[in-house]
Amino acid sequence: xxxxxxxxxxxxxxxxxxxxxxxxxxxxxxxxxxxxxxxxxxxxxxxxxxxxxxxxxxxxxxxxxxxxxxxxxxxxxxxxxxxxxxxxxxxxxxxxxxxxxxxxxxxxxxxxxxxxxxxxxxxxxxxxxxxxxxxxxxxxxxxxxxxxxxxxxxxxxxxxxxxxxxxxxxxxxxxxxxxxxxxxxxxxxxxxxxxxxxxxxxxxxxxxxxxxxxxxxxxxxxxxxxxxxxxxxxxxxxxxxxxxxxxxxxxxxxxxxxxxxxxxxxxxxxxxxxxxxxxxxxxxxxxxxxxxxxxxxxxxxxxxxxxxxxxxxxxxxxxxxxxxxxxxxxxxxxxxxxxxxxxxxxxxxxxxxxxxxxxxxxxxxxxxxxxxxxxxxxxxxxxxxxxxxxxxxxxxxxxxxxxxxxxxxxxxxxxxxxxxxxxxxxxxxxxxxxxxxxxxxxxxxxxxxxxxxxxxxxxxxxxxxxxxxxxxxxxx
Amino acid sequence: xxxxxxxxxxxxxxxxxxxxxxxxxxxxxxxxxxxxxxxxxxxxxxxxxxxxxxxxxxxxxxxxxxxxxxxxxxxxxxxxxxxxxxxxxxxxxxxxxxxxxxxxxxxxxxxxxxxxxxxxxxxxxxxxxxxxxxxxxxxxxxxxxxxxxxxxxxxxxxxxxxxxxxxxxxxxxxxxxxxxxxxxxxxxxxxxxxxxxxxxxxxxxxxxxxxxxxxxxxxxxxxxxxxxxxxxxxxxxxxxxxxxxxxxxxxxxxxxxxxxxxxxxxxxxxxxxxxxxxxxxxxxxxxxxxxxxxxxxxxxxxxxxxxxxxxxxxxxxxxxxxxxxxxxxxxxxxxxxxxxxxxxxxxxxxxxxxxxxxxxxxxxxxxxxxxxxxxxxxxxxxxxxxxxxxxxxxxxxxxxxxxxxxxxxxxxxxxxxxxxxxxxxxxxxxxxxxxxxxxxxxxxxxxxxxxxxxxxxxxxxxxxxxxxxxxxxxxx
Numbered sequence: 003x004x005x006x007x008x009x010x011x012x013x014x015x016x017x018x019x020x021x022x023x024x025x026x027x028x029x030x031x032x033x034x035x036x037x038x039x040x041x042x043x044x045x046x047x048x049x050x051x052x053x054x055x056x057x058x059x060x061x062x063x064x065x066x067x068x069x070x071x072x073x074x075x076x077x078x079x080x081x082x083x084x085x086x087x088x089x090x091x092x093x094x095x096x097x098x099x100x101x102x103x104x105x106x107x108x109x110x111x112x113x114x115x116x117x118x119x120x121x122x123x124x125x126x127x128x129x130x131x132x133x134x135x136x137x138x139x140x141x142x143x144x145x146x147x148x149x150x151x152x153x154x155x156x157x158x159x160x161x162x163x164x165x166x167x168x169x170x171x172x173x174x175x176x177x178x179x180x181x182x183x184x185x186x187x188x189x190x191x192x193x194x195x196x197x198x199x200x201x202x203x204x205x206x207x208x209x210x211x212x213x214x215x216x217x218x219x220x221x222x223x224x225x226x227x228x229x230x231x232x233x234x235x236x237x238x239x240x241x242x243x244x245x246x247x248x249x250x251x252x253x254x255x256x257x258x259x260x261x262x263x264x265x266x267x268x269x270x271x272x273x274x275x276x277x278x279x280x281x282x283x284x285x286x287x288x289x290x291x292x293x294x295x296x297x298x299x300x301x302x303x304x305x306x307x308x309x310x311x312x313x314x315x316x317x318x319x320x321x322x323x324x325x326x327x328x329x330x331x332x333x334x335x336x337x338x339x340x341x342x343x344x345x346x347x348x349x350x351x352x353x354x355x356x357x358x359x360x361x362x363x364x365x366x367x368x369x370x371x372x373x374x375x376x377x378x379x380x381x382x383x384x385x386x387x388x389x390x391x392x393x394x395x396x397x398x399x400x401x402x403x404x405x406x407x408x409x410x411x412x413x414x415x416x417x418x419x420x421x422x423x424x425x426x427x428x429x430x431x432x433x434x435x436x437x438x439x440x441x442x443x444x445x446x447x448x449x450x451x452x453x454x455x456x457x458x459x460x461x462x463x464x465x466x467x468x469x470x471x472x473x474x475x476x477x478x
Numbered sequence: 479x480x481x482x483x484x485x486x487x488x489x490x491x492x493x494x495x496x497x498x499x500x501x502x503x504x505x506x507x508x509x510x511x512x513x514x515x516x517x518x519x520x521x522x523x524x525x526x527x528x529x530x531x532x533x534x535x536x537x538x539x540x541x542x543x544x545x546x547x548x549x550x551x552x553x554x555x556x557x558x559x560x561x562x563x564x565x566x567x568x569x570x571x572x573x574x575x576x577x578x579x580x581x582x583x584x585x586x587x588x589x590x591x592x593x594x595x596x597x598x599x600x601x602x603x604x605x606x607x608x609x610x611x612x613x614x615x616x617x618x619x620x621x622x623x624x625x626x627x628x629x630x631x632x633x634x635x636x637x638x639x640x641x642x643x644x645x646x647x648x649x650x651x652x653x654x655x656x657x658x659x660x661x662x663x664x665x666x667x668x669x670x671x672x673x674x675x676x677x678x679x680x681x682x683x684x685x686x687x688x689x690x691x692x693x694x695x696x697x698x699x700x701x702x703x704x705x706x707x708x709x710x711x712x713x714x715x716x717x718x719x720x721x722x723x724x725x726x727x728x729x730x731x732x733x734x735x736x737x738x739x740x741x742x743x744x745x746x747x748x749x750x751x752x753x754x755x756x757x758x759x760x761x762x763x764x765x766x767x768x769x770x771x772x773x774x775x776x777x778x779x780x781x782x783x784x785x786x787x788x789x790x791x792x793x794x795x796x797x798x799x800x801x802x803x804x805x806x807x808x809x810x811x812x813x814x815x816x817x818x819x820x821x822x823x824x825x826x827x828x829x830x831x832x833x834x835x836x837x838x839x840x841x842x843x844x845x846x847x848x849x850x851x852x853x854x855x856x857x858x859x860x861x862x863x864x865x866x867x868x869x870x871x872x873x874x875x876x877x878x879x880x881x882x883x884x885x886x887x888x889x890x891x892x893x894x895x896x897x898x899x900x901x902x903x904x905x906x907x908x909x910x911x912x913x914x915x916x917x918x919x920x921x922x923x924x925x926x927x928x929x930x931x932x933x934x935x936x937x938x939x940x941x942x943x944x945x946x947x948x949x950x951x952x953x954x
Binding site: 197199203204205208209210211212218220222232233234235238240273274276277278279280340341342343344345346347348349350351415416417420421424425428437438439440441443444445446447448449450451452453454457464469471472473474475 | 673675679680681684685686687688694696698708709710711714716749750752753754755756816817818819820821822823824825826827891892893896897900901904913914915916917919920921922923924925926927928929930933940945947948949950951
């Protein structure tokens with residue numbers, strides 16, 4: 003049922019009014035309770051349910067006394083940037099701290115099967131438009147001119163947050179994630195995603211059968227209604243050279259949005275029979291604009307987030323990002339229906355999704371003594387866990403010099419990412435949980451799980467996971 | 479209640495008789511059912527509930543028609559070997575395929591707090607006995623003479639399996655895991671474990687506070703009755719040089735079983751207050767004797783298992799090992815109350831445990847066409863998952879030449895272990911699940927999670943996890 007968040011609902015306006023009034027009342031009640039001044043607040047702050055202590059929540063809320071607003075940001079050629087983050091992008095919408103925003107996102111692999119992922123969808127059609135004369139989105143990537151494909155993700159935004167400044171922390175709550183239904187009547191009730199075993203995948207130079215190397219794309223199908231919690235494969239095909247509308251031939255997947263012509267491919271319809279892939283809808287790429295460069299390739303994740311590619315960044319999760327530029331400039335893209343830890347072959351099930359978010363700004367002046375003080379990396383919080391995202395280079399743009407955006411693709415290793423994840427989790431346990439270094443290290447060895455986030459994004463990732471209930475003893 | 483598995487029960491013999499009769503009846507019923515010949519068997523074989531198809535189960539069972547036996551292998555100076563595997567060890571017990579065996583295991587870190595982990599326990603006292611004149615277990619490690627500490631784990635066994643030959647597969651079902659209660663009346667009802675942040679830990683050269691480098695040992699407490707599913711820290715202490723009974727001073731933890739004298743340490747009793755570590759009892763080291771060398775350091779895991787250090791190897795899990803030598807020669811040790819993926823600081827909560835196992839031999843001649851055909855590495859199966867254990871060097875003894883046992887400690891990386899885990903999971907999906915390489919690679923990217931098993935055992939580990947329900951579609 004529409005909770006004031008479904009613009010297609012006949013009673014949307016009424017529902018939205020009711021929802022905003024309720025929110026407003028809740029917020030007033032919270033502010034009036036003076037909860038932060040009671041000893042209850044201190045207790046809550048140490049139980050660790052959230053990284054935001056009641057006192058910090060009150061401070062942040064007090065800075066924006068108005069009624070929260072709601073925005074809807076569609077995905078189309080006017081609202082997306084393709085393949086890069088940039089501190090110079092004009093915001094597509096500006097929100098106040100506490101506001102809600104629904105953001106549509108489009109997968110950058112949709113042209114692998116335009117019939118299932120583009121046709122009939124005005125937003126997707128406007129973005130993917132590419133004729134000899136015209137391109138819906140000219141620049142694709144951080145390179146000069148047409149972007150060079152140095153970056154691939156269609157990112158919706160940026161969303162600016164009023165009053166955000168370097169040193170602040172932006173909290174992004176993912177309240178809902180929904181699939182974008184296929185707009186082609188031939189596939190009513192379904193939605194689709196593409197998985198490309200691509201030239202940047204971990205397997206590319208290590209194949210044992212058939213033509214080597216090769217790229218293979220598998221198309222997956224989900225139901226749009228959310229009745230099934232699994233995806234199934236529809237078909238796969240080996241990549242054949244694609245001629246783009248300018249006449250350039252692409253022997254491999256070396257530029258985003260290449261229009262695959264299925265009259266030239268061989269589709270195998272009998273693949274992964276009876277296999278059910280559990281779905282884990284999430285946003286592979288979400289983050290803020292870095293300050294270090296004008297155009298930043300969207301592929302390597304970094305200190306302001308971006309292409310973290312951790313499947314836990316889905317519904318119910320909260321992200322905390324350090325703000326690097328005025329307005330924060332949040333962009334969201336690279337939607338995934340599912341991904342395994344490592345994103346082995348180079349992509350997930352790349353599938354357009356729509357998310358609803360609440361954005362809360364925490365000002366630097368309020369952060370002292372809290373778990374978010376001096377946050378220098380993107381932190382993930384789920385219902386039950388906190389995760390630190392380690393990268394081979396935590397801030398590669400600053401660390402690798404003027405050629406950082408090229409160097410990063412040649413220098414990554416899991417050993418470096420493991421080192422970074424270790425250091426970040428140690429910092430978290432010491433700073434946010436008040437442990438000594440010896441306590442933190444022992445706890446990490448016996449209760450923290452380190453996993454491989456991805457080995458395909460230039461700046462490889464390892465995540466460290468600590469469960470919140472480890473600290474539950476504090477309340478009893 | 480005693481199910482015929484508790485020798486301390488007053489009615490143990492009666493219970494054991496009843497239990498053996500029941501088992502025997504079950505087995506007879508199974509063999510008589512001729513289930514393997516029905517189409518039901520074929521269906522079960524493809525649903526993938528177990529790696530052992532009904533046909534293979536019947537073939538393996540048919541080879542041992544007798545009533546299964548039950549054995550109890552205590553842990554004492556006569557039944558353990560310390561710090562190494564060896565193809566030359568005399569079996570402590572010889573069992574037939576299908577037999578059950580309860581194996582007591584002792585942690586090799588018990589002398590960090592003899593009062594809590596050794597005193598009053600005749601088995602532990604006999605193993606740890608070390609005076610100027612006498613050592614309960616002389617050799618500790620794979621080196622010459624006293625073993626040199628080249629290997630640290632107290633392993634109970636080996637258990638020989640009748641008829642096991644190279645090329646066979648030994649299935650080891652972990653039916654039960656119980657803590658070994660503290661035998662010191664001062665700590666009745668409790669059991670204890672030790673976590674050493676040691677010189678081989680990932681943190682050792684990367685500390686940010688206090689004396690650097692340093693080793694720190696944290697003692698954890700669990701309840702022996704299993705009422706609590708968490709451990710708590712009791713105290714920690716910084717390692718101070720330990721003088722062993724021969725007069726040799728050990729500035730670091732460089733030999734197993736060093737008797738810590740707590741009149742010389744400073745114990746901090748106020749550590750990890752209110753922190754609850756979820757327990758995951760498991761065996762860090764379990765595996766078969768390799769064929770490549772006479773004495774093999776127990777620290778690096780390899781193709782016959784050994785020190786895999788994956789916390790999923792606990793109650794309910796099943797291991798499949800390739801048999802490398804006559805009799806298989808299974809040994810079990812390195813018991814852990816809990817460990818996080820990575821075993822970051824060098825050890826887990828090292829805590830004596832007792833396991834009950836069923837051992838089933840699958841002969842090479844019966845393996846053709848099954849999921850276990852040509853198994854060349856240890857495979858883990860849990861209730862819901864199959865796991866492949868990747869190592870930096872899958873068989874380092876064969877790969878790294880005559881100095882393999884030294885070289886392995888200088889050559890490991892997570893990148894290599896990730897490569898191996900990828901290849902093993904690909905092989906599993908292709909061979910055991912009948913997928914093409916392209917199907918396997920796509921599925922790995924969207925549904926397989928890669929995690930970091932350990933970064934402290936010389937031969938570093940990455941595991942790949944596939945959930946069984948991915949294949950559940952086959953039955954509907």
